[in-house]
Amino acid sequence: MPYPAEKQGERTAAHTELNLRERRAIEDMLYTKVPVSRIAAEIGRHRSTIYRESKRNSFSDEELPYLDGYYGINAQRYAAARRTRRRKLIRLPELREAVIDRLKEGWSPEQIAGRLGFEGQPIRISHETIYAHVYSREGQSAALARYLPSRRKKRKPRYARRPRGLVFPPDRSIHGRPEYVKTRETFGEWEGDLMIFEKAQGKMNVASLVERKTRFAMLFRNNDRSSTQFMNRLMDVMVSLPQPARRSITFDRGLEFREWRKLQPGIGTVAWFCDPQAPWQKGSVENLNKRARRYLPRDTQLAALSNPKMKAICDRLNGTPRKCLGWRTPTEAFREEMKKLR
Numbered sequence: 001m002p003y004p005a006e007k008q009g010e011r012t013a014a015h016t017e018l019n020l021r022e023r024r025a026i027e028d029m030l031y032t033k034v035p036v037s038r039i040a041a042e043i044g045r046h047r048s049t050i051y052r053e054s055k056r057n058s059f060s061d062e063e064l065p066y067l068d069g070y071y072g073i074n075a076q077r078y079a080a081a082r083r084t085r086r087r088k089l090i091r092l093p094e095l096r097e098a099v100i101d102r103l104k105e106g107w108s109p110e111q112i113a114g115r116l117g118f119e120g121q122p123i124r125i126s127h128e129t130i131y132a133h134v135y136s137r138e139g140q141s142a143a144l145a146r147y148l149p150s151r152r153k154k155r156k157p158r159y160a161r162r163p164r165g166l167v168f169p170p171d172r173s174i175h176g177r178p179e180y181v182k183t184r185e186t187f188g189e190w191e192g193d194l195m196i197f198e199k200a201q202g203k204m205n206v207a208s209l210v211e212r213k214t215r216f217a218m219l220f221r222n223n224d225r226s227s228t229q230f231m232n233r234l235m236d237v238m239v240s241l242p243q244p245a246r247r248s249i250t251f252d253r254g255l256e257f258r259e260w261r262k263l264q265p266g267i268g269t270v271a272w273f274c275d276p277q278a279p280w281q282k283g284s285v286e287n288l289n290k291r292a293r294r295y296l297p298r299d300t301q302l303a304a305l306s307n308p309k310m311k312a313i314c315d316r317l318n319g320t321p322r323k324c325l326g327w328r329t330p331t332e333a334f335r336e337e338m339k340k341l342r
Helices: 005-013 020-031 036-043 047-056 072-086 093-104 109-118 127-134 137-141 227-238 260-267 279-292 307-318 330-340
Strands: 189-195 205-211 217-222 248-251 270-273
Touching (some): 020 047, 217 307, 227 260
């Protein structure tokens, strides 16, 4: 009856629900009057888990009290029913339909949960609850995962996901960026972002780059949102510039930029990252995106967007006089800086 040692280690490594095999083992040992501490040791659980399990999931019948006791099969059914009752999106059809409608509109679970709180709805849910429903049996039968901005076949356990602090370490924070970058004193300091389009465009997107001192913009199309593809494409675009013209790039903490470590060995460019949920810290590229949306609205047919068309949009943006440049155009300011590097 005891589990092998390696199985015990696996079960104590992270919190998991008791399964049917464990509940049957508990039933057998309770029937033979094995102490709770011994049961806990045998199946690799804490004794409080056994106490709680035997109390919550025992069978009781007032008409047939001699049948009262703990039965593994019944306990499994009780636990499953309790989990279902806890799931608001199963119990509350109106809430479920509202969440699904917003998923279909392209909202992320975090946006849906946050908006419910903002609107003061009496019933609220967390984004984790929405993710759990999407990847549940009911959510999979309705193919809800296809509406997520970033989807996978199976959701990883919440605490098994890689913390973004490891992806974007503190020493790459925008607060450690040299002051001369902030004050736009030096040429070659860039900001980068992705422009996202309607779901009908699939994974296609447009990358936007702007040089902070001259406001010179670059736009290029991506056929994928993977970080590896994006960074390779970015390096291909920027490698034609002399190294002093591509000193650094500041991004937000989107996972599209998690392969940032390729930049320095690849093209000698340092990466910096904004604080979480602080897009204004890269205001130049946010401003560029707003102006570029005049020519690239969200319903743009990206598959039909040719390279000459993309270049024409860049030329138009870079050919517009800017007050911050003394009414020079970004193209003129960029050329002046490039001449200084010769």
